[in-house]
Amino acid sequence: MTPRVELRDVGKQFAGVWVLRGVTLTVPPGAVLGLVGENGAGKSTLMNVLAGVHRPDAGTIRVDGADYAPRSPAEAAAAGIALVHQELNLFPNLSVGENLFLDRLPTKGAVPLRRVDRPRLRADAEEALAVVGLAVDPGRPVSGLSPGERQLVEVAKGLAAGARVLILDEPTTSLTRPEADRLFALVRQVRAAGKSVVYISHNLPDVLGLCDAVAVLRDGALVAHGPAGEFTEDRLITLMVGRQLDQVYPQRATGPTAEPLLELDRLTRPGAAPVSLTVHRGEVVGVAGLMGAGRTELARAVFGLDPVTAGDVRLGGELLAALTPAARIRKGLAFLTEDRRGDGLLMDAALTDEVSLAALPRHGPWLRPGRLRQAVAAAAIRVNLSQGRLDERTARTLSGGNQQKAVLAKWLLAGPRVLILDEPTRGVDVGARAEIYRTINELVKAGLGVLLISSEVEELLGMRDRILVMAGGAVRAEFRRPEFDREAILRAALAGRAA
Amino acid sequence: MRDLLTLPAVWVLAAVAAVFAALSPQFLTAGNLINVLIQSSAVGIVATGMTFVLLTAGIDLSVGSVMFLGAAVCGVLVGGGWPWWAGAVAMLAVGPACGLLHGLAITRLGLTPFVVTLSSLFVIRGLGLWVSRTRAMNLPDDFRQLATERVLGVPVPVWLFGVVLLASQWVVGRTRFGRHVLAVGHDAAAARKAGLDVGGVLVRVYLICGACAALGGLVALAQLSAVSPTFGRDREFDAIAAAVLGGASLFGGRGNVLPGVLVGAVTIQTVYNGLNLIDADPYSYPVITGGVVFLAVLADSLRNRLRGGRP
Known part of the structure; x- marks a missing residue:
């Protein structure tokens, strides 16, 4: 039987880094393929390639035996993907029918x-909604629908477009259990109609219960x-994790002290558990969890960027x-965000200006450029950032690793006592990683406390004194030095999802 | 009509009208109210085109200059012996041409609408000054008839304004293109993923804005029946203000033609008209108009915040 979808040696690179390598995979007609992997394993990238959002840099794709190389999502839709x-990709300012x-x-x-044929649109929409068993008025604006209803509208949209392959990327994250069950029934119905489904999820029991085949990236x-x-x-879980611990994590000679630096006492964000x-002086506390587990949100609340309903931060x-x-x-708190480009760095400012930004309040109302330059140079040496004349280069011209070092230097100038690092090595090459880790170790040795948020369990294992696992906005488990076990950590992170 | 009462500009307009009615006995006469409507037509037509652009989260700062370039071309041709209607047609052709260039610069060269139309604000006005040699030009009386003639008792500018409003309302509300404009304005990246021709939508939107600017310019020109070097200057701000008063969001995806633009344009013109009737200091006009726009936008923003929408 001709496979519905056949991927051969598909690869994709971003900025010279291969995020997808040699993926060869087939999906038969009338089958549900589960696609699992850790954050950043390439699941979404693979599906974006299949759906025409990205173009592959290597390999070929065939759909029902015919060559398939979509140049846009519109072409992918025309080919039945x-x-x-x-x-979700819906427009809340338009009606359900218009979105479909x-x-x-x-x-x-x-x-x-020439005008929109409203009676026909309504009839077509009602038919499409009936397929997914959703009883809403097609004339209603999408802004009035629940997340579960929106999800079904998206599925109805794909099916109404004559999709032969339906790709669902983490469809259940914002659904209640009954809504999810309804979606699963729909997926089985779609499969029975001979269409193929690719189902991406972190919820492994769901994947095993629903899918005919499973692929691990x-x-x-x-x-x-x-x-x-x-x-x-x-x-x-073993397959998703199974990586060798690299030799990039330098040994730290010092251990944590008993002196608490950063204390969260039942800190509660709206709609989340306390x-x-x-974090003690000289300690690295790792925070593990899946995307959406509430780690970044917690950091933002600690830093005062998001509202807090109860509890204290000291x-x-x-x-x-x-x-x-x-x-x-x-007071000595520093926060390196996960989105360097978006809110951590001024991409087009001279590095001197950029690096000195967070320290400006300590330098009084009048700047003394000479002193500032000296301070910047000293901080740059501390993070091993050696990029020639700092006042001539801009952040945009630096590699991801050097950009991250520049951000780190910026915060060091502000003289922090506690550093919150959110995904500090995302998109950073191995060499620069090692230097960032070494810098973290030196800072810890000098008495700082570090809260390290990372999606990479290896990184947490390599750097931590303790690891906390978050899921669903709450801390689910804590691991101390002797009992580190990466599978146990991942299991704890996944546990919150199944609930 | 439910829309009408939830539009803060309606209440602002009512308040402004009440103040002027109390201050001047002439304000509430039929003749004056018709007058306000005639005077609103030009800015209202330009604001209708502007609304399309604002719906896509863009902006067109050049409309005042487009009005002027069209008028300058028309003045030179008619002065050179062309019939008045040929000058009018030439003027109407200038608008879409400018709009097309804006659309292409924004979609093909990937420039931001603000920068593109800010530079063309200067370039197009400069072209107009060049064409007209900065001379003031008087137009034949035929031209003035365009502003004073009545059809079925309604002045021609009001007819034009009405037709533009109804046609635009129909395009936004009833056509495929109109729905695409709203989708692109809400989230251009999502619209691309949904398979829409985002570039094509944007080019057409700027084309419509240019065309409306030229038509609005023609109506204003007929009322003055002379081309002066300052014709159309600062009109982009009246047009943007009228569209925003009418409920258009500068972030795109939200706004309406009817009743929005009608109420917005009439509100601004009512302020000018009333200030004129009570013999206010001419230098106070911009301050008061600006204050009214600010109040209306503030009211709209508060309303959205109360309903939990985006500001």
């Missing part, structure tokens, strides 16, 4: 008066592919609750 994005048929709204009338490569019956949850944790015993982020910086 429909991708339902994790963050946006790219081919039915029209009537002669050319100057790790670091952009396919590590396993077979009938779902061949896998157990434990085996999937979180309590302590820095060196001092209450921070009423302070603005700027005041918290002055």
Whole structure:
């Protein structure tokens, strides 16, 4: 039987880094393929390639035996591939019916008066919604629908477009259990109609219960592919993680002290469980968890960027609750965001200006450029950033690793006591990683406390004194030095999802 | 009509009208109200085109200059012996041509609408000054008839304004293109993923804006029946203000033609008209108009915040 979808040696690179390598995979007609892997393993990239959002840099794809190389999502849709994005692609300012048929709204009338054929749109929409069993008025704006209803609208949209392959990327993250069950029934119904489904999820019991076959991606490569019956949850976790601990994590000579620096006492964000944790002087506390586990949100709340409904944050015993982020910086808190480009760095400013930004409040109202330059140079040496004349280069011209070092230098100038690092090595090459880790170790040795948020379990294992695992906005587990076990960590992170 | 009462500009307009009615006995006469409507037509037509652009989260700062270049071309041709209607047609051709260039610069060269139309604000006005040699030009009386003639008792500018409003409302609300404009304005990246021709939508939107600017210019020109070097200057701000008063969001995806633009344009013109009737200091006009726009936008923003929408 001709496979519905056949990927051969598909690869994709971003900025010279291969995020997808040699993926060879087939999906038969009338089958559901589960695609699993850790954050950043390349699942979404692979599906974006299939759906025409990205173009592959290597390999070929065939759909029903015919060559398939979409140049846009529109071409992919025309070939019968429909991708339902994790963050849905609906327009809340348009009606349900308009969303369903946006790219081919039915029209009537002669050319100057050609208009949307509303009765037909309504009839078509009602038919499409009936397929997914959703009873909403097609004339209603999407803004009034629940997340579950929106998900079904997306599926209806793909099916109404004549999709032969339906890709669902993390469809259940914002669904209630009954809504998810309804979606699964729909997926089985779609399969029974001879269409193929690719189902991406972190919820392994769901994947094993729903899918005919499972494929595991790790670091952009396919590590396993077979009938779902061949896998157990434990085996999937082992396959998803199974990486050798690299030699990039330098030994740290010093250990944590008993002196608490950063203390969270039942800190509660709106709609999330209270979180309590302590970072001591000279300690690295790792925070593990899946995307959406609430780690970044917690860091933002600690830094005063997001509202807090209850609980306290103390820095060196001092209450921070009423302070603005700027005041918290002055007290010695520093936050390196996960989005360097978006909110960590001024991409086109001279590095001197950039690096000195967070330290400006400490330099009084009048700047003394000479002193500032000296301070910047000293900080640059501390993070091993040697990029010629700092006042001539801009961040945009640096590699990801050097950009991250520049951000680190910026925060060191502000004289922090506690550093919150959110995914500090994302998109950073191995060499620069080692230097960032070495810098972290030196800072810890000098008495700082570090809260390290990372999606890479290896990184946490290599750097940590303790690891906390978050899921669903709450801390689910804590691992101390002797009991580190990467599978146990991943299991704890996944556990929150199944609930 | 439910839309009408939830539009803050309606309440602002009512308040402004009440103030002027109290201050001047002439304000509430039929003749004056018709007058306000005639005077609103030009800015209203330009604001209708602007609304299309604002719906896509873009902006067109050049509309005042497009009005002027069209008028300059028309003035030179008619002065050179062409019939008045040929001058009018030439003027109407200038608008879409400018709009097409804006659209192409924005979609093909990937430039931001603000920068493209800010530079063309200067370039197009400069072209107009060049064509007209900065002379003031008087137009024949035929031209003035365009502003004073009545059809079925309604002045021609009001007819034109009405037709543009109804046609635009129909395009936004009833056509495939109109729905695509709203989708692109809400999120251009999502619209691309949904398979829409985002570039094509944007080019057409700037084309429409240019065309409306030229037509609005023609109506204003007929009322003055003379081309002066300052014709159309600062009109982009009246047009943007009228569209924003009418509920258009500068972030795109939200706005309406009817009743929005009608109310917005009439509100601005009512302020000018009322200030004129009570013999206010001419230098106070911009301050008061600006204050009214600010109040209306503030009211709209508060309303959205109360409903939990984006500001």
